[in-house]
Amino acid sequence: MDFDAVVLGTGLSESITAAALSKAGFKVAHIDSNQYYGGDDASLTLDELMEWADQRASIPDDKAPSDFLARQRARFTSITHSSTLPTQSRQYSISLAPSIIPSIGPLIDSLIASGVSRYGNFKLLEKVAIYDRPGGVKSVPGSKEDVFKSKVLSLVDKRRLMRFLMFAAGEFEGKTELEGKEQLPFLQFLHDVFSLDDQAASAIAYALAFCMSASDTTLPALQRIRQYLRSAGRYGASPFLVGHYGGLGEIAQGFCRTSAVKGGTYILGRRISSIAPFVKQEDSSSSAHETSLRPSRYAVELEDFAEQLNCDLVICSSDYAPPTAVTTVPPSPLNARQVFPVARCVAIIDRPISFSPAEPSAESSAPPPVDADAPSEAPGEPPAVESSNPNYEVDTGLLVFPPSSFEGASAITTAHVLVTGEGSLSAPKGKYxxxxxxxxxxxxxxxxxxxxxxxxxxxxxxxxxxxxxxxPINPLFTLFYIQHPPAPATAATTMHPDILAVEVLKASGHLRDSGVERDTQAEGREKDEATALEVDAFWPPLDSVDDETVDDW
Structure with a gap:
């Protein structure tokens, strides 16, 4: 079987890549060793989650794992979980990559531009709050209305806070307030420039800018706050969306569906046996010069799969890269933020969480109702969004624990708790x-x-x-683990890699420069003449809704 590209892994990045290549006219095979879509971003039932955890837990007498599983065990450590499952275990959709999505940003733009938004729905995040004490939280003033309604802020504090929010929502680059202070710790910037007290500065830094620690610098924090403020009001009062059925796993599956509709071939549950370069027999007589100019081709073999997959390009995450490949990719200057290991917990409870304010008078009115059918300013078809619950009881909410929030909390870093319930279609009724x-x-x-x-x-x-x-409440189920970032390989200048893993842009350039000719044919129209396909952008233009039928899935 011949393909232009073979994509290994169905995580969000790989799924977006497969969908983009398929929509651009390339023949794509998309493979995953797992029995489910999503990779490390997958949404799993409780039964699947238990199996996932057991496979990655180190067992001394276990037989030698595959290269993929060995790398997964190195990335996911300190795994412990409950021994029994609650009832209705298959009605849960638990995310391995829980996340909230800003209403304005590249992910939402990609969902709309690709048409994947038609395959999923979203719910507004109802509340962002800061833990204050047992049984109480502090509300976060994220808009003018929040500042005006607050009864715990003095008039002077309101003026200072309004001045900062107006500054952060605008084009602050080049402003005198920021000049020379881009690398200043953000908390210090709020104190020195806007004279905010510790309470207001902490709320802004940890619940609006989502700083990890007190040492986070000013410019990136301001950019996150600007996105927060500008996202509010696009689909409702909340600036964030939570995907149904676990979030990113469902989104990744939507991109896989788009790729399949455009001709992508999917193979799940098959381990990679080998990846090796090869030369076609009919090309063996070519001159050395011609061979050196021709892009390399690769043969991918799968366990319990008779046919060999031949392709011009292999795209994969580091967990799928074969040992012979050099997996070091030069870091992008646009993504210079250091990545740390993350300690994670998944807990299931049978009682709702209440974000009751610490002071009853601090938040006397609920947010205004949201019209989910209001037209969006974004081009294309906006994601379907449900309105939020106006009560203190939250179905979807984000709780922030700043450093030293309580006795026993970390003194240097922030912790977050994302709450999802029945409204996000991730848990049965009455469970969270x-x-x-x-x-x-x-x-x-x-x-x-x-x-x-x-x-x-x-x-x-x-x-x-x-x-x-x-x-006291006891969780019905808990899972704890530590997720490590992919370990970068050491640079080896003397090696000439057979396969370059992950370098999507460079590899796509090879396909573009080779002038691959494709016969393009729109549904219901006659075949046009063969033309050279030139990929100027990573994401092709959006097709009309009528051109992409779900019946082909």
Whole structure:
């Protein structure tokens, strides 16, 4: 079987790549060793989650794992979970990459431009709050209305906060307030330039800018706040969306669906046996000069799959890269933020979480109702969005734990708790999923359970008690683990790699420069003459809705 490209792994990045190449007219084979879509971004049932965790837990007497599984075990460590599953275990959709999506940004733009937004729905994130004390939180003033309604801010504090929000929402690059202070710690910038007190500065830094620590610099923090402020109002009062059925895993599957509709071939549950370069027999008589100019071709063999896959290009994540490949890719200057290991916890509870304000008078009115059918300013078809719940009881919410939030909390880094429930179609009625995450800026000998159990206990103090029950709440299920970033390989200047993993842009350039000719044929129209396909942009133009039928899936 001959293909232009073979993509290994169905994570979000790989799925976007496969969809883009398929829509551009290339013949793509998309392969995953797992039985499900999404890779490390997948959405799993509880049964699948238990199997995922057990496969990646190190077992001394286990037989030699595949290269892929060995790398996964190195990336996911300190795995512990409950021994039993709650009822309705297959009605959960648990994300391996829990996330909130800004209403304005490249991901939403890609969903609209590609048409993948037609394959999924979203729910507005109802609330962002800061943990204050057992049973109470602090609201976050993220708009003019929030500042005006606040009854805990003095008139002077309101003026200072309004001045900062107006500054952060605009084009602050080149402003005198920022000049020479781009690398200043953001908290210090808020104190020195806008005279904000510790409470207001902490709320802005950790709940609007989502700073990891007090040392986060000013310019990136301001850019995140600007996106936060500009995202509010696009689809509703909240600036963030939460995807149905676990979020990113469903989005990745939507891109896979787009690729399949455009002719992509999908193979799941087959391990990679080998990847090796090869030369066609009919090309063996070519001169050495002609051979050197011809792009390399590769043969991909799968276990329990009779046919060999031949392709011009192999695209994969580092976990799929064969040992003979050089996996070092020069870091992009646009993505220079350091990546740390992340301690994660997934907990399932049977009581709702309440974001009750610390002061009853601080938040006397609920957010205005959201018209989910309001027209969007974005081109194309906007994602379907549900409105938020106006009560303190949250179905989807984000709780922020700044450093030293309580006794036993980390003194240097922030932790986040994402709450999802029935409204996001990720849990059965009356059940809620807590995703706790904390970046490990400093190496810690503690296990994931030891690091995150205090945050879980603090979050459970916000749970609403059932009538007639005074006993402390116990999670129905917990999973703890540490996720490490892919380890970069050391640069080896003497090696000439047979396969370059991940270099999507460079590899796409080879396809473009080779002047690959394609016969293009629109549905219902006659075949046009063969023309050279030139890829000027990574994402092709959006097809009309009528041209892409879901019946082909």
């Amino acid at each position: 999923i807590l995703y706790i995450s904390m970046p490990l800026i400093d190496a810690s000998p503690q296990s994931a359970a030891a690091l995150l159990t205090p945050y879980l206990d603090a979050t459970l103090t916000l749970a609403i008690e059932k009538p007639g029950e005074a006993s």
